Amino acid sequence: MAIADWVGKLALAPFARALPTMGETERAALEAGTVGFEGDLFTGRPDFDALRARGPNRLNAAEQAFLDNEVRELCAMLDDNAIDAARDLPPEVWQFLREKKFFGMIIPREHGGLGFGDFAHATVVTRIATVNIATAVTVMVPNSLGPAELLLHYGTEAQRRHYLPQLADGRELPCFGLTSPYAGSDAAAIPDTGVLTEREIDGRRVRGFLVTFDKRYITLAPVATVVGLAFHAIDPTRAQGEQDLGITCALLPVPTPGMEIGRRHMPMNSAFMNGPIRGTDVFVPMDWVIGGEAQVGQGWRMLMESLAAGRAISLPALGSALQPTSLYVVNGYGRIREQFGLPIGKFHAVAALVVRIALELYASDAARRYTAAALDQGERPSVASAILKVQLTEAGRRAVNDGMDILGGKGIIRGPSNLLGVAYRHAPIAITVEGANLLTRALIIFGQGAVRCHPHVLDEMHAAQAGDARALGRALLGHASHVARNLWRSLAGVRVSGRPPADLADEAAQIARLSAQFALTADLAMGLLGGRLKRMELLSARLGDILSNLYLAAACLWRYEVEAEPKLLPLARGAVRTQLLQAAVSLRELHANLPSRALDLVSRLLRGGTRRLRPLRDREVLALAEALRSDPALLARLCPDVSEPRTGGLHDLMHALALAEPVADELDQLNTALRRVRPLEAAAAKSRDPTAALAYLKAADRVIQVDDVAL
Numbered sequence: 181m182a183i184a185d186w187v188g189k190l191a192l193a194p195f196a197r198a199l200p201t202m203g204e205t206e207r208a209a210l211e212a213g214t215v216g217f218e219g220d221l222f223t224g225r226p227d228f229d230a231l232r233a234r235g236p237n238r239l240n241a242a243e244q245a246f247l248d249n250e251v252r253e254l255c256a257m258l259d260d261n262a263i264d265a266a267r268d269l270p271p272e273v274w275q276f277l278r279e280k281k282f283f284g285m286i287i288p289r290e291h292g293g294l295g296f297g298d299f300a301h302a303t304v305v306t307r308i309a310t311v312n313i314a315t316a317v318t319v320m321v322p323n324s325l326g327p328a329e330l331l332l333h334y335g336t337e338a339q340r341r342h343y344l345p346q347l348a349d350g351r352e353l354p355c356f357g358l359t360s361p362y363a364g365s366d367a368a369a370i371p372d373t374g375v376l377t378e379r380e381i382d383g384r385r386v387r388g389f390l391v392t393f394d395k396r397y398i399t400l401a402p403v404a405t406v407v408g409l410a411f412h413a414i415d416p417t418r419a420q421g422e423q424d425l426g427i428t429c430a431l432l433p434v435p436t437p438g439m440e441i442g443r444r445h446m447p448m449n450s451a452f453m454n455g456p457i458r459g460t461d462v463f464v465p466m467d468w469v470i471g472g473e474a475q476v477g478q479g480w481r482m483l484m485e486s487l488a489a490g491r492a493i494s495l496p497a498l499g500s501a502l503q504p505t506s507l508y509v510v511n512g513y514g515r516i517r518e519q520f521g522l523p524i525g526k527f528h529a530v531a532a533l534v535v536r537i538a539l540e541l542y543a544s545d546a547a548r549r550y551t552a553a554a555l556d557q558g559e560r561p562s563v564a565s566a567i568l569k570v571q572l573t574e575a576g577r578r579a580v581n582d583g584m585d586i587l588g589g590k591g592i593i594r595g596p597s598n599l600l601g602v603a604y605r606h607a608p609i610a611i612t613v614e615g616a617n618l619l620t621r622a623l624i625i626f627g628q629g630a631v632r633c634h635p636h637v638l639d640e641m642h643a644a645q646a647g648d649a650r651a652l653g654r655a656l657l658g659h660a661s662h663v664a665r666n667l668w669r670s671l672a673g674v675r676v677s678g679r680p681p682a683d684l685a686d687e688a689a690q691i692a693r694l695s696a697q698f699a700l701t702a703d704l705a706m707g708l709l710g711g712r713l714k715r716m717e718l719l720s721a722r723l724g725d726i727l728s729n730l731y732l733a734a735a736c737l738w739r740y741e742v743e744a745e746p747k748l749l750p751l752a753r754g755a756v757r758t759q760l761l762q763a764a765v766s767l768r769e770l771h772a773n774l775p776s777r778a779l780d781l782v783s784r785l786l787r788g789g790t791r792r793l794r795p796l797r798d799r800e801v802l803a804l805a806e807a808l809r810s811d812p813a814l815l816a817r818l819c820p821d822v823s824e825p826r827t828g829g830l831h832d833l834m835h836a837l838a839l840a841e842p843v844a845d846e847l848d849q850l851n852t853a854l855r856r857v858r859p860l861e862a863a864a865a866k867s868r869d870p871t872a873a874l875a876y877l878k879a880a881d882r883v884i885q886v887d888d889v890a891l
Contacts, residue, residue: 184653191656192649212481213488213562215633216554221730222633224666224699228688229678231734234553236742243300250280251307255823258312260830261596263451269315277315278350283322286329291344293328298489298555302497302548303821309501311825313606314451316498321399322347324494325614327354327408327431327470329486334429334471334478343406343431356408357395357457358483364397365619368480372411374428379463387473388465389413389428394458397613401455402444407432409457409464410483413476426477429470438462448605488562491614492551496568498610500548502576502603503541504819506583509599509830510534511808511815512837513587516880518851523809524586528798531805533582535754535796538808540575541818542748542755543732546739548572563633566624567728570617573610580604595887599829622717625724630702633727635662637706663703669696670786681741683749687756691733693789694763698726700786701770708776722770729763747814750804754796761793812841829883836879842872854880 217234220226239247257273269277277283285301287293296304301323309316322328328347331340346352363370374389391411401407409432413425432439442456466473470482511534514525524530551564583600584591591600611617615624631638636659643652673689674696680688702723705713713720733756740752764787771783779786796804808815825831840847846867853863860877867873 182650182653184657185650187653187656189649189653192644192647192652211632211638212484212628213560213565213632216559216561216564217550217734218561218563218567218629218727218731219633219635221695221727221734222629222699222702223635223662224669224696225674225677226692226695226730226734227677228680228734228737231680231738232678232741234550234557234738237299237549237553237556239300239303240297242294243296246294246296247300247303247307250282251304252823254280254282254315255308255311256826258308258315259596259826260312260602260828261598263312263314264449264602267446267449267451268453269318269451273315277319281348281350282319283350283353284328284348285319286323287332287344287348291340291348293344293348298493299549299552302493302500302552305494305497306501306821307823309498310505310822311830313498313501313603316501317399317450317452320494320497321356322354325483325486325490326356327406329490330408330429330470330482333486334475334482336472338467339431339470339472347406352405353400353403354406354408355398355400355404355457356410357393357398357401358410359397360394361396365616368427370410370412370427372409374411374413374430374464376413376415376417376425377463379465381465386465388463388468389430390461391430391464392460392462394456396456397445397447397454398457399452399454401441401457402453404441405434407434407436407439407441407457408470410479427479427483428476429479429482430464430468431470432462432464432468436462447609450606450609484562485560487614488560488565489555491565491569492548492555492561495610495614496544496548496572498606499572499574499576500545501821502607503537503544503572503579504822505603505830506576506579506600507534507537507541507808508815508819508822509833510537510583510586512833513590513599513883515809515840515847516833516836516851516883517590518848518855521852523848523851525805525809528802530586532801533586534808535801535804537579537582538751538804538818539755539758540579542739542751543736543759544568544572544575545818546735546755547732550735550738563625563629563727564731566615566620566628567731569614570620570625570724571728571732573607574617577607577611580607590884590886593886595889596827597829597832597882597885597887599833619717621724621728622721623714625727626702626720627714627724629724629727630706634702659703663700666696666700666703667786669693670700671788673789680737683746684737684740684753684756687733687753687760688737690760690789690793691730691737691756694726694760694767695730697767697787698723698730698763701726701767704776704779705770705774708774708779719770719773722766722773725766726763726770729759729766733759733763745817748817750800750807751818754800754804757793757796761795764793812837832879832882836876836883839872839876839879843867843869843876846873850877851880853877854884 217231281294284293285296289295305316305320358367360370372393374391377390378385378387409430410427413428414423415425439459439462444455447454515523517524554561580600580603584604636655639655643655674692676689676692736752736756824834854877857863864870864873864877
């Protein structure tokens with residue numbers, strides 16, 4: 181008997197008992213999407229040649245022209261404060277979005293859309309979000325998880341012909357109803373049901389479902405003309421236990437008898453449209469089911485496969501917008517605002533926050549761009565998408581929080597001159613939707629990652645469930661060899677596989693060693709805890725965080741390689757070191773909480789090399805802050821998507837910074853004079869160019885002032 185057969189027979193029964201129970205909806209979620217470089221990190225020996233092979237992001241001529249023209253024109257129409265106060269986009273903006281096909285970016289040209297790639301789609305949303313998040317969300321939803329995406333992949337030919345051209349030009353405005361009041365993060369447990377039946381319509385019998393549903397948090401619902409709906413399809417003619425056909429997706433036109441779109445909800449008082457949808461015994465003909473009768477019960481698989489890509493685009497684009505906007509604002513305000521005889525950007529406490537935003541921005545934008553390149557090459561990386569959703573929305577929240585701290589009183593006075601207040605209020609929305617970050621860290625990034633990315637776990641699960649002892653034995657032997665290799669790599673170090681950038685060779689070696697330690701720790705956690713790890717969310721969340729930090733660190737190497745800009749080396753190195761330090765801290769905390777005294781004794785050995793990781797020294801932080809403050813080209817390279825709005829605080833800041841350039845060598849003296857000398861003409865008189873100095877002083881004074889309101 182072969183050793184694999186013997187091992188498999190011995191292990192089959194206990195292994196099957198140890199596996200956590202898994203329903204079809206959970207299986208669909210776990211197995212959705214594809215695996216990319218995040219899978220390399222699970223092997224413990226990442227291949228940097230595979231990382232480099234991804235290639236740079238590219239925009240075609242039509243995509244670049246759209247960014248240069250339509251997107252720029254749209255941003256110039258947007259007034260963040262006015263939209264926020266009106267709680268809606270202006271009619272001319274709605275019309276512009278329809279006419280220029282902003283709602284049809286992902287729809288192919290043959291169906292009347294723009295046919296943009298994923299990187300272009302994400303860039304459009306990011307640029308709009310730097311000016312007004314409500315408009316970005318309005319554009320985002322029809323191009324994200326919604327009818328167009330589902331129709332393209334699963335719809336019947338008749339459904340695609342009917343809906344896609346009208347969705348592309350905005351004649352139809354969609355929303356999608358998944359979340360229910362009693363099924364939020366546990367979306368698969370929606371209580372909404374549709375009972376299979378027949379109705380006589382125009383003299384013929386029509387098969388369909390009588391659907392009763394209650395949905396909430398549905399973006400665009402108040403203005404939608406077509407509603408995507410997820411419900412459990414029920415066939416009452418089947419035997420008990422076989423009646424639930426599975427989650428099913430359908431499209432309902434507005435109005436549909438029995439369907440009610442409720443009064444508007446106001447997420448953080450935002451201007452984008454959101455509200456509930458309800459219905460009792462609403463008849464949904466089989467032709468309205470996405471994909472027709474053949475796709476009844478396949479809705480959860482559809483949604484999970486769509487989310488595998490969508491999580492990497494829309495919400496990360498919002499998080500990505502908060503970061504460069506915050507960096508641009510605090511860096512610029514730090515040059516203008518003077519206290520104690522110094523621009524506040526020169527205070528070390530302020531400089532440290534500016535650099536923290538910049539380093540996180542470099543890393544998160546690197547991951548966003550790398551993953552977009554994977555998407556544009558046809559991959560659907562579900563685990564990487566979850567990493568981006570969590571990491572970029574959290575980084576966006578941290579950036580705007582830091583920005584508010586630096587702005588002080590300027591940041592908390594509401595009005596047209598406010599620089600970050602509206603964005604600050606929006607930050608929790610991205611954290612919450614499409615899977616709350618609290619759960620995504622544990623259940624998707626690591627929970628799904630351990631199954632999809634690990635080189636052996638999925639094979640073991642399939643073999644155990646199929647009762648195939650030989651396949652299980654082979655997988656277990658491979659798994660044992662995998663653990664032994666990573667144990668050696670953790671203790672002795674790792675030979676780097678592939679050719680990372682020469683300037684970041686040391687950082688690549690640290691990524692490789694931490695990857696081996698992560699892979700070994702993941703196996704130890706799964707081996708010690710088995711199915712219990714699924715419920716021990718603090719441990720699995722730390723494992724998810726380590727994988728995320730390694731993914732972002734590796735993406736920094738890719739970005740530095742493809743951009744080939746040596747000037748950015750200090751930022752790239754600082755970003756990698758920051759991510760690796762966070763991973764090492766999580767690894768230390770994880771080992772401290774694993775329920776094994778023996779492991780605790782050898783933990784220091786297993787984490788060898790991580791003690792070399794240290795935060796950036798203060799002098800390195802201050803040097804980076806000075807570079808950002810003194811080199812506009814460096815800031816522009818970090819913030820290429822920050823767009824100019826029609827009016828408001830950001831517009832005023834951009835105007836002041838542009839006027840600062842002709843008097844840059846006198847800026848500190850002018851800022852001091854701005855605070856101490858009146859009238860401004862007198863403050864400008866001593867300048868070598870009084871006209872340019874006066875123009876700057878007036879613009880800077882406008883930036884510093886705040887708004888008042890009538891009682």
